[in-house]
Every structure is written in structure tokens, then in C-alpha cells.
Amino acid sequence: RAQPAWRPERERFLANLASLTVALPQRARTIVTLRGDCLAQACEFDPLRHLLQDRDYLLGPMGEEALREAIVQPAQKVGAQLEQGLVGRLVREMRDQLGALPLLQVVLDRLWRARQGIWLTHAAYERVGEVSGALNRLAEDAYASLASDRQRELARAILTRLVASGQDDRPAARLRLPRDALNLEGYAPEEVDGVLRALSARGARLLVADADHVALAHEVLLEHWSRLRNWLQEDAEARH
Numbered sequence: 001r002a003q004p005a006w007r008p009e010r011e012r013f014l015a016n017l018a019s020l021t022v023a024l025p026q027r028a029r030t031i032v033t034l035r036g037d038c039l040a041q042a043c044e045f046d047p048l049r050h051l052l053q054d055r056d057y058l059l060g061p062m063g064e065e066a067l068r069e070a071i072v073q074p075a076q077k078v079g080a081q082l083e084q085g086l087v088g089r090l091v092r093e094m095r096d097q098l099g100a101l102p103l104l105q106v107v108l109d110r111l112w113r114a115r116q117g118i119w120l121t122h123a124a125y126e127r128v129g130e131v132s133g134a135l136n137r138l139a140e141d142a143y144a145s146l147a148s149d150r151q152r153e154l155a156r157a158i159l160t161r162l163v164a165s166g167q168d169d170r171p172a173a174r175l176r177l178p179r180d181a182l183n184l185e186g187y188a189p190e191e192v193d194g195v196l197r198a199l200s201a202r203g204a205r206l207l208v209a210d211a212d213h214v215a216l217a218h219e220v221l222l223e224h225w226s227r228l229r230n231w232l233q234e235d236a237e238a239r240h
Helices: 007-023 036-042 046-052 064-077 086-094 100-113 122-127 130-144 149-161 189-200 220-224 226-239
Strands: 176-178 207-209 213-216
Touching: 007 046, 036 046, 064 086, 064 100, 086 100, 086 122, 086 130, 100 122, 100 130, 100 220, 130 220, 130 226, 149 189, 149 226, 189 207, 220 226
Parallel strands: none
Antiparallel strands: 176 213, 207 213
């Protein structure tokens, strides 16, 4: 089977990285972060496999104290106050949540936007949808902000292409695609660019898009955005 065109360049980069790390151990430190399901792919490259050997650190979910610090310390830095009992409520509802950090980021951002003076309140927390609904509301607001049905149809086509359907009992996962892979038939490039800008804007942040690649901002969207779940289910049934 022919090698992908990008592989030789990637192998050279990793070989150079390994050489630097080994040759100058006092001056160069390399930190590599990997999702667990990407480890097998990383080990296909000899230099990277040797660097990772016996140097791994497994990072598990945040405990209650770490969650509490992630809520309280940023608020303290900007002079915000959380209503009595709200920190404990957030920690309880975040506990055992998959994708806790991105969920926490969304709900705290929306709490900050709905603050009353310096106060982050229980009432505002309930208005933004709590942990279980804040991300869904954020995604729905971004989708509703698109200017036309045509843009919304294009958004669906883009978003569903950025997801690898689960197979063999594995869950669906986000894909990182080249931008030109989203040049969809029937849509002009400037239309695609407009939707990408709208869905990756600061207030939406459903996508991460740069000059070359596009991806979902986080896989937690697959679990917590009901519209995207429904689209993926409908697509799966159509393919079947």
C-alpha cells in the first residue's frame, strides 16, 4: 500500500524532534499531549514511540478539589463572587461528567455573561441551562444565528463531515479535515468560509478553523448537542 504523501515529512519532523531532545537533554524538553485513542497512531512512528517509552503520564479526570479550584480561582482573579452554594452545586453536577472541562468552560462563560454586578447566581445558572443544557443552548444559539436556511443546510453538511461514525461498538469521534475537503458541491467557497467563520467565532466556538484545517471544538458536542446527535443518527440510518 502506498504511503500517504504527508508521511515522509512527518517522519523527518519527528526524527529531528527526537534528535534534539536526546542530544540536548539539559536545554530541550519535549511535552507531547495525546488522547488515549491516538496512542496507537503515535506509536507507528519509531522516534515518537522511543520518546514516549517509559516517560508517559496518564492524566485522568479532575477530582472535586481540582474542579472547585477551576471554578473559584478564575472568578477571584476578575473580582467575581459566586452565590452561596453555587460552587458546591457546580462541583456535584460536574462530577463524573465526560468532557468535564469544556462543559465547565461553557457554563462559566455563560454565567459570566449573565452576571448581576459581581455576582454569579443560582438564578442565572438555571437560565443558561445548567451543566446539562448550557452547551446545547450555546450550539443552538450559534446555529440559529446563521442568516438563511441555505446556510443552516450547509452547516449541517459541514458538521456531519467532521465526525467519524462509530464502528465496532466504538463511539463517534471528531475528525480534523483539510479545509479543501469541505468544498462541497453546490456551494461556493465563500459560502463555506462564511459558515466556518460563523461557527468558529468567539461567541459560538463550535469549530476550530485555521488556514488549513477544520475540526469540531470538542467531542463533548457529540454528546451534549441534541441536534448534532439527531443528524448523525439520521445519516447512519440513511447509510444503512
